[in-house]
Amino acid sequence: MINEIFFLLVFPGLLAAAFFGLLYEGIARKITARMQSRVGPPVWQPFFDWVKLMSKENITPRNGVGFVMTLCPVIAFASVLSAVVFIPVTGYSPASFSGNMLVVIYLLVIYTLSFAVAGWASGSPLGSVGSIRELTLLLSYEFPFIVSLLTVGFMTGFTVSPFFALRLPLAFFAFLVSVIGSLSLPPFHVPDAEQEIVGGPLAEYSGPRLGMFSLAKAVKFWVLISLGTVMFLGGGTIEWFLIKSLALVILVSVAKTVFARLRIDQTFRLFWLVIGPLALIDLIRVMFGLV
Amino acid sequence: MKASRDAFCPKSRLTFLFSPAQIIFMHEFTLPIGPQHPALAEPIHFRLKVDGETVVDAEMHLGYNHRGIEKSLESRQWFKGVFLSGRICGICSQSHTATYSQGIERLANVTVPERGKYARTIFAELERIHSHMLLLAVAGHTIGFDTAFHYIWRDREYALEIMELLSGKRIQHDFNTIGGVRWDISEDQIHKINQNLDRIEQRAKHYYKIFTKDRSIRKRMKGVGVLSRKDAEEFGVVGPIARASGLRSDLRTSGYSAYSHIDFKPVLGSEGDCMERFLVRLKELRSSVKIIRDCLANLPAGDYKAKLPLVINVDKGKEATSRIEAPRGELIYYLKSNGLTPERVKVRTPTFANFSCVGKILQGTQVADAPITVASLDPCIACCDRMAVLDVNTGKEKILDHHELDHLFGKEHHHD
DSSP: OHHHHHHHHTSSSHHHHHHHHHHHHHHHHHHHHHHTTSOOOOTTHHHHHHHHHHTSOOOOOTTSOHHHHHHHHHHHHHHHHHHHHTSOTTSOOTTOOTTHHHHHHHHHHHHHHHHHHHHHHTTOHHHHHHHHHHHHHHHHHHHHHHHHHHHHHHHHTSSOOOOBOTTOHHHHHHHHHHHHHHTTOTTSOOTTOHHHHTTGGGTTOOHHHHHHHHHHHHHHHHHHHHHHHHHHHOOOSHHHHHHHHHHHHHHHHHHHHHOOOOOHHHHHHHIIIIIHHHHHHHHHHHHTTOO | OHHHHHHHSOOSTTGGGGHHHHHHHOOOEEEEEOSSOTTOSSOOEEEEEEETTEEEEEEEEOOSSOOOHHHHHTTSOHHHHHHHHHTTOSSSHHHHHHHHHHHHHHHHTOOOOHHHHHHHHHHHHHHHHHHHHHHHHHHHHHTTOHHHHHHHHHHHHHHHHHHHHHHSOSSOOOOEETTEESSOOOHHHHHHHHHHHHHHHHHHHHHHHHHHHOHHHHHHHTTSSOOOHHHHHHHTOOHHHHHHTTOOOOGGGGOOTTGGGSOOOOOOOSSOSHHHHHHHHHHHHHHHHHHHHHHHHTOOOSOSBOOOOSSOOOOTTOEEEEEEEETTEEEEEEEEEOSSSEEEEEEEOHHHHHGGGHHHHHTTOBGGGHHHHHHTTOOOTGGGOOOOEEETTTTEEEOOOHHHHHHHHTTOOOOO
């Protein structure tokens, strides 16, 4: 019992997920900054930001709907935190059951939906446009994301468990690209394009609400990175896990640095016509036992 | 206007549930950009009438940053006015002081020594380099390519270093004065300038490669915000925008300053889209480096400014116009003398000429393309702010003509 509570609240549950999420975000920011030939914020900056946001006040715009604006960040945070439980970071997860991979996929969709609702509830035209784009982006990356996970799922019985996917390079590639899309990082940061719609769904958010969203974002980062580490890179002991996941963080940061933002229609076309079919090739190979 | 805003911002708690449906089935709504907006460095207000993600119509409102510089110039003696004219624009302060000085030189029949003319040309081209690099960096930022922004911004320092070397200041140089320039260029400085020019040329080549080869940049800029040659002629656009549409509009060919002694061809494009406008600027970086090198190699000996009395008296009522190719296009000053001070100074900045085509090139683009389309015009908003009278009761804006101004303010005209 004590073990389970420790697992849920400390490691790799609430505390560890929040800690590593914010830390990885800081590391990604630092790497990006160095590649852009600037100094960049300290690695701990996301922690400082979070503490500051939580100590500020919530502002509800005149057209905003207060309780929905409060509910959305909580739902977003709860959904990604639930997903953490299913990922066997140390090779073991007490919540593990056959087919839990599908639950993880659902939980990640709930996160995006709460983002979209948050944009509409804030009552701002910029937030609304951001919400539409958020959903369109969801529709785009979800296809290659699910297909690439299913490819590995066929091998592991649709359970999140360690698997080494060197023989499935296309699925791994599709997974990485859709992870970047799912985190709405460049080149897919269409929903929160600050030059066009001023941060999109979160344009009107402030204080603890924004703090919860930023924490949820960080935990999602951790979830996706650890999902990739477990399902495609084989997980391993805690040291190996950290090394492999850091490698993924570096890959994501490089992608973040070298691209301009695509338009939403271009994003959609890229995911459905290029990345998705690539993942499908590996899925078909697995289904016919050609791997 | 009000109705469409209400549709977006439902007041009651129940109606918010319908807003997704409203957005999908609603035909048009207005998306405000500015006066305060992260993509805008200066206050300007765009109203985009949007159908889904397509821009149907665009409106532009100016007047948030009006400073009354033309009026203040009228109360300053000729020499002092030159400093104030540089404050019209932070980025093209060299062009403004040069144009104003050139106008006064025409009024007072002053001949600028050859060395002064060459120095002005060198400085004008340095300004073109730093202004174009600034815009290219902003363009990178506008399409979400922050790496390009940081790199180009960093390399722009090479041009600023040279300007600091020559004038002691990075941005507000006050390099020109009536009858020449304020500081001479020494041999040591020429050596350092050449070193930095090499670096600028090398980086300009690199960025040209990036802008032409990078797929994500090409996807965002190619075929966006097209201004055909015919439209460019009709709207009377100037500078790199006109040249990108294939118009041969470059005042430097008229040979003011030292341009008549220098072998140079204006850079011309043909496509007229955002991509072409940036490529024209990238090519101009290299042509500017070449012009500066030529000027430095053939720098004539002698005085760098004419000897003039501190107080210049020009015959009352005498008029002159002065035109220069600023980084953004043709800059025009009209001067009328009142003896020791100007009676009237009228400035036509290139941005003001280029803004005429905003509505045209925004029509039919996507919302996502609007920022880069506007940025490709290189708008300098402080330069072109005008005053308008707003009728609070009807909400109508009006630009007053000369007689109405007389009527409103008596003899005190309120100009730009």
